[in-house]
Amino acid sequence: MPRRDFSGPDDLRAMQELVQRIYQVGARFHLGDLGWEYNSVAPERQAGWRIALWRDGDEVVGWGWVEGQDLLLVVDPARPEVAGEVLDWFRESTSGDSLGCSVLESETHLIAALAKAGFQVHEGGHFYTHHTIALADLGTPVVPAGFTLRHTRPDEVEKRAAVHRAAWSDLRPSKMTAEVMGAVMNTWPYRSELDWVVEAPNGEFAASALIWLDEKNRVGLVEPVGCATEYRRRGLGQAVNLGALHALRELGAVEARVCPRGDDEYPQARKLYQSIGFRPGLRTVNYRLDL
Numbered sequence: 001m002p003r004r005d006f007s008g009p010d011d012l013r014a015m016q017e018l019v020q021r022i023y024q025v026g027a028r029f030h031l032g033d034l035g036w037e038y039n040s041v042a043p044e045r046q047a048g049w050r051i052a053l054w055r056d057g058d059e060v061v062g063w064g065w066v067e068g069q070d071l072l073l074v075v076d077p078a079r080p081e082v083a084g085e086v087l088d089w090f091r092e093s094t095s096g097d098s099l100g101c102s103v104l105e106s107e108t109h110l111i112a113a114l115a116k117a118g119f120q121v122h123e124g125g126h127f128y129t130h131h132t133i134a135l136a137d138l139g140t141p142v143v144p145a146g147f148t149l150r151h152t153r154p155d156e157v158e159k160r161a162a163v164h165r166a167a168w169s170d171l172r173p174s175k176m177t178a179e180v181m182g183a184v185m186n187t188w189p190y191r192s193e194l195d196w197v198v199e200a201p202n203g204e205f206a207a208s209a210l211i212w213l214d215e216k217n218r219v220g221l222v223e224p225v226g227c228a229t230e231y232r233r234r235g236l237g238q239a240v241n242l243g244a245l246h247a248l249r250e251l252g253a254v255e256a257r258v259c260p261r262g263d264d265e266y267p268q269a270r271k272l273y274q275s276i277g278f279r280p281g282l283r284t285v286n287y288r289l290d291l
């Protein structure tokens with residue numbers, strides 16, 4: 001099967017289209033995962049990635065994305081043999097004493113290929129648990145007096161980047177810039193009607209929630225959500241999610257997904273989602289090959 005190295009936005013779109021084509025409850029990724037993951041990092045980090053696509057004619061049937069010694073992979077379940085090719089490429093092109101790969105527990109075609117290549121389940125470490133919510137019956141968002149709940153406008157890139165930094169600097173300072181956020185806002189299928197914020201009385205953004213809509217499968221992915229530290233535990237995280245979820249429903253979606261950490265080292269995100277009605281489902285499993 002011919003392999004081609006990633007060469008720009010058209011390839012990202014082709015990778016997203018594979019994810020959309022094979023989407024189901026048991027699939028690890030939603031096309032929004034790629035829109036966010038690819039664009040939301042500094043160019044220096046992007047430069048360290050190795051991404052390759054496998055095509056059958058015009059159709060992408062698999063891809064691999066390596067950072068350091070870790071692989072993300074997507075393979076059409078109807079073409080399980082491609083997973084072995086992605087793993088061969090990963091092994092041949094990666095140095096170090098161990099290789100890692102995380103998949104959803106339901107991705108049996110990938111799990112079989114990992115086992116065949118000698119990978120074993122690696123207990124411990126972080127994992128993620130998919131959560132879903134049906135949009136038929138959503139709660140009503142409520143914000144404190146003086147705060148405003150609304151979607152962003154395309155010209156609010158600076159403020160949008162600032163609220164992300166203010167929410168995502170607990171562990172280490174966020175590297176989000178207006179330039180990086182601009183790249184997110186310019187990628188398919190971002191739309192500002194699904195990028196919600198809570199505006200504080202002083203005009204700054206206090207919380208944000210971005211949803212990516214897969215129109216074909218009528219499902220949205222919530223990624224990311226944040227509330228600036230000084231505004232936390234006042235219900236803004238709930239309100240901004242609910243605002244975005246109502247907008248998602250108005251655009252024809254029937255379900256939303258979010259993938260917070262499932263391990264007990266970082267429970268706050270899943271607690272927030274569960275507090276508005278998301279329910280846990282499948283989890284990721286980490287595999288490792290010691291060389």
Ligand SMILES: CC(C)(COP(=O)(O)OP(=O)(O)OC[C@H]1O[C@@H](n2cnc3c(N)ncnc32)[C@H](O)[C@@H]1OP(=O)(O)O)[C@@H](O)C(=O)NCCC(=O)NCCS
Pocket residue numbers: 167168170207224225226227228231232233234235236237238239259260267268269271272273275
């Ligand atoms: C997670 C986060 C968005 C919560 O925002 P928030 O505005 O403080 O959340 P809310 O006030 O709406 O909280 C709603 C409920 O979520 C749960 N919750 C929120 N933060 C929590 C925490 N730190 N610990 C435990 N439960 C928490 C609680 O059930 C809470 O209800 P309660 O306050 O009545 O107990 C915020 O802490 C944040 O931005 N963290 C860093 C970024 C992040 O982890 N984003 C989500 C990753 S996918």
